Amino acid sequence: MSAAPAAIPFSVVVFDLDGTLIDSARDMTRVLNRTLSRFARLSLTEEQVRGMVGDGSAALVRQAFAATGDALTEDALRTALADYLDAYFQDDEPPVLYPGVPETLAVLADSGVRLGLCTNKPERITRKLLDALGLSPLFGALAGGDTLPVKKPDGRHLSWVVEALGGGGAAMVGDNRNDVKAARAAGVPVVAMTYGYPRMPVQELGADILLDRIADLPDALRRLGA
Ligand SMILES: O=C(O)COP(=O)(O)O
Numbered sequence: 192m193s194a195a196p197a198a199i200p201f202s203v204v205v206f207d208l209d210g211t212l213i214d215s216a217r218d219m220t221r222v223l224n225r226t227l228s229r230f231a232r233l234s235l236t237e238e239q240v241r242g243m244v245g246d247g248s249a250a251l252v253r254q255a256f257a258a259t260g261d262a263l264t265e266d267a268l269r270t271a272l273a274d275y276l277d278a279y280f281q282d283d284e285p286p287v288l289y290p291g292v293p294e295t296l297a298v299l300a301d302s303g304v305r306l307g308l309c310t311n312k313p314e315r316i317t318r319k320l321l322d323a324l325g326l327s328p329l330f331g332a333l334a335g336g337d338t339l340p341v342k343k344p345d346g347r348h349l350s351w352v353v354e355a356l357g358g359g360g361a362a363m364v365g366d367n368r369n370d371v372k373a374a375r376a377a378g379v380p381v382v383a384m385t386y387g388y389p390r391m392p393v394q395e396l397g398a399d400i401l402l403d404r405i406a407d408l409p410d411a412l413r414r415l416g417a
């Protein structure tokens with residue numbers, strides 16, 4: 192008889208969304224290019240968009256326009272952002288999970304860990320994507336980029352999710368500098384997935400542990416909490 196796996200030494204694990212759970216760059220590129228074309232701008236490649244994800248949708252739209260012509264006025268930017276957000280919300284292309292994500296979330300939940308989500312993506316789009324993936328019931332608390340007056344890299348974005356889950360020892364799992372900074376500010380250890388949209392060499396993110404596969408997360412959390 193094999194021994195039961197060792198417990199996970201955290202009560203709460205909070206995940207980032209884009210570049211950590213879902214590979215959304217292809218979808219964001221498609222939707223963004225539709226908005227750009229409505230404004231008579233040229234398209235961006237997925238590679239370019241991967242370098243613009245992580246600071247929320249307003250920053251994404253702002254960078255997309257700056258990269259394809261004159262920067263927009265604040266008024267035009269608001270119109271372009273609304274266009275992008277409506278199109279993304281209505282988009283019915285199924286979101287793509289990274290390999291091993293549902294299985295790993297299930298392992299953690301089955302071990303009694305409470306799961307949360309802290310993303311700079313707007314909340315209504317985040318909820319829609321999680322619903323489409325059937326993952327919503329796994330997350331006890333969720334904060335999007337527009338849920339609170341602050342967002343990552345502000346540590347209060349992450350702390351809010353931890354508190355909403357009842358507090359206790361928490362860990363963060365993300366893919367870019369905003370996740371690491373928010374975790375440091377909240378006093379929470381952080382694992383970074385190397386396959387996401389880091390926008391810098393992953394070794395320089397400053398994470399406690401770098402992981403290539405999310406299936407290795409339960410063991411990484413055991414090491415982190417040891
Ligand atoms: O910038 C975004 O829209 C979201 O990025 P995040 O899920 O990695 O926080």
Ligand SMILES: [Mg+2]
Nearest residue numbers: 207209210366
């Ligand atoms: Mg991310």
